[in-house]
Amino acid sequence: MSQLLSRLSHITFNVKNGLQLVSDLVNRFRFQLFAVRITEGARQFAFKQGSAIFVVNETSPGEQGVLESNWSIQRPESCRGIHNPPRKQETASSTGVGLLYDGDLSAAVDTASNVCFEVEDVDCIFRHLCSHKCRIMVPPARLEDDEGFVTYLVVKSVVGNVCHTLVDRSKYRGEFLPGFQKIESQNTQFDNVITHFDHVAYASPRLSTPGILEWYEKCFGFKRFQLSHDEKPGEGYVIQGAGVGLRLTAMQYWKCSEVGLSFSSEAQEKDCKFVIAESLPEQGRNQVDTFLEQHGGAGIQHVGLYTPNIIVAAQVLQDAGVQFVTPPPDYYSEVSKKMEISEAGLDLELLSQLGILLDGEQKGSETLPLTVEARKRYLMQIFTQPIFSEETFFLELIQRHGASGFGEGNIRALWKAIQAYMDRQEKPLTL
Ligand SMILES: O=C(O)C(=O)Cc1ccc(O)cc1
Numbered sequence: 001m002s003q004l005l006s007r008l009s010h011i012t013f014n015v016k017n018g019l020q021l022v023s024d025l026v027n028r029f030r031f032q033l034f035a036v037r038i039t040e041g042a043r044q045f046a047f048k049q050g051s052a053i054f055v056v057n058e059t060s061p062g063e064q065g066v067l068e069s070n071w072s073i074q075r076p077e078s079c080r081g082i083h084n085p086p087r088k089q090e091t092a093s094s095t096g097v098g099l100l101y102d103g104d105l106s107a108a109v110d111t112a113s114n115v116c117f118e119v120e121d122v123d124c125i126f127r128h129l130c131s132h133k134c135r136i137m138v139p140p141a142r143l144e145d146d147e148g149f150v151t152y153l154v155v156k157s158v159v160g161n162v163c164h165t166l167v168d169r170s171k172y173r174g175e176f177l178p179g180f181q182k183i184e185s186q187n188t189q190f191d192n193v194i195t196h197f198d199h200v201a202y203a204s205p206r207l208s209t210p211g212i213l214e215w216y217e218k219c220f221g222f223k224r225f226q227l228s229h230d231e232k233p234g235e236g237y238v239i240q241g242a243g244v245g246l247r248l249t250a251m252q253y254w255k256c257s258e259v260g261l262s263f264s265s266e267a268q269e270k271d272c273k274f275v276i277a278e279s280l281p282e283q284g285r286n287q288v289d290t291f292l293e294q295h296g297g298a299g300i301q302h303v304g305l306y307t308p309n310i311i312v313a314a315q316v317l318q319d320a321g322v323q324f325v326t327p328p329p330d331y332y333s334e335v336s337k338k339m340e341i342s343e344a345g346l347d348l349e350l351l352s353q354l355g356i357l358l359d360g361e362q363k364g365s366e367t368l369p370l371t372v373e374a375r376k377r378y379l380m381q382i383f384t385q386p387i388f389s390e391e392t393f394f395l396e397l398i399q400r401h402g403a404s405g406f407g408e409g410n411i412r413a414l415w416k417a418i419q420a421y422m423d424r425q426e427k428p429l430t431l
């Protein structure tokens with residue numbers, strides 16, 4: 001089968017009371033609210049910055065499932081009779097969640113739970129997913145309005161509450177999806193401060209990574225990729241010691257091997273990466289364990305937002321009141337860090353004022369000094385504090401300069417900073 005997914009469309013939050021998040025996304029994160037959909041059971045708000053789109057689903061429990069009379073929802077002919085009918089409570093028309101382009105809105109805590117992809121052929125993917133015994137939450141359905149129609153399905157992943165809406169919008173001319181009303185955007189002066197989604201990070205229980213990799217490989221055609229040259233194939237990228245215990249494993253759905261394409265902005269937008277983070281038992285409790293506990297299981301821990309200029313982006317967001325996690329004070333005073341920053345031609349003072357982390361792609365060694373080219377590859381990151389009342393989901397700004405992975409130094413610094421933040425919250429550190 002050819003390419004299963006065409007591109008990442010949007011990421012959905014399911015929240016009980018959306019107003020706080022809506023206000024934060026507009027007033028702090030400077031996203032443009034560009035489309036809204038209001039039904040009797042839910043309100044949906046769509047935000048964008050560049051091609052990064054978030055949808056906030058605000059639901060009031062017990063009021064879901066209202067079918068609006070002027071929209072039609074049908075099962076395409078080609079799906080009938082191929083598979084067993086889905087369980088009754090999971091059909092789009094019996095719960096109405098299908099009408100929200102989503103699968104499960106019953107989360108106990110606010111959560112980012114749906115990564116939606118655009119696809120070319122929903123029926124074909126439906127058959128593919130069924131052949132792998134995937135759990136279909138909403139079988140192929142069609143929603144339309146005056147601007148045309150979309151076909152979509154919702155499949156449950158093997159990561160906690162994460163599901164994926166797969167949508168074919170080739171027959172739709174409207175702004176976003178059927179049912180959404182276009183809104184005149186504010187914040188247009190900030191457009192492209194963020195240009196696209198760079199990566200999605202899952203927090204998942206110990207030893208769950210192989211099953212997750214297998215599912216994404218067989219269902220969506222994702223490919224695993226190495227985060228570091230010293231990563232062992234069966235192990236992932238293990239970062240351990242000094243209170244840090246983390247196993248990271250990365251996969252992506254767009255082959256980056258097309259050399260020459262891989263650093264073009266088009267390819268960067270297409271090759272959104274997924275990172276699976278497990279905590280390692282030896283080092284005590286950490287932010288992955290905290291996520292699992294407060295979220296009630298595995299899920300999306302953070303989303304990396306790509307910015308072409310992290311200094312501008314961090315400044316804009318900080319001025320608007322976004323709270324970032326600040327690295328430990330000694331981060332910028334280490335000699336090697338100072339060198340890395342000056343070699344990149346950046347202003348140490350500015351980076352430290354904003355709390356931006358910088359990490360080179362690879363570390364050299366005495367036997368293997370870095371080439372000039374490798375020296376020039378680095379990335380910069382900054383992480384927000386959790387955006388919901390639980391210590392669960394947060395956002396990240398990332399700017400890459402030739403580096404495709406994640407910096408070990410940054411991860412250690414982030415780890416320490418989040419640990420210090422959790423300590424300040426006086427949360428118990430033992431289970
Ligand atoms: O460094 C990043 O931005 C990553 O996405 C890798 C990562 C993922 C989860 C963690 O708890 C810590 C680091």
Ligand SMILES: [Fe+2]
Pocket residue numbers: 199201302303304396
């Ligand atoms: Fe990240």
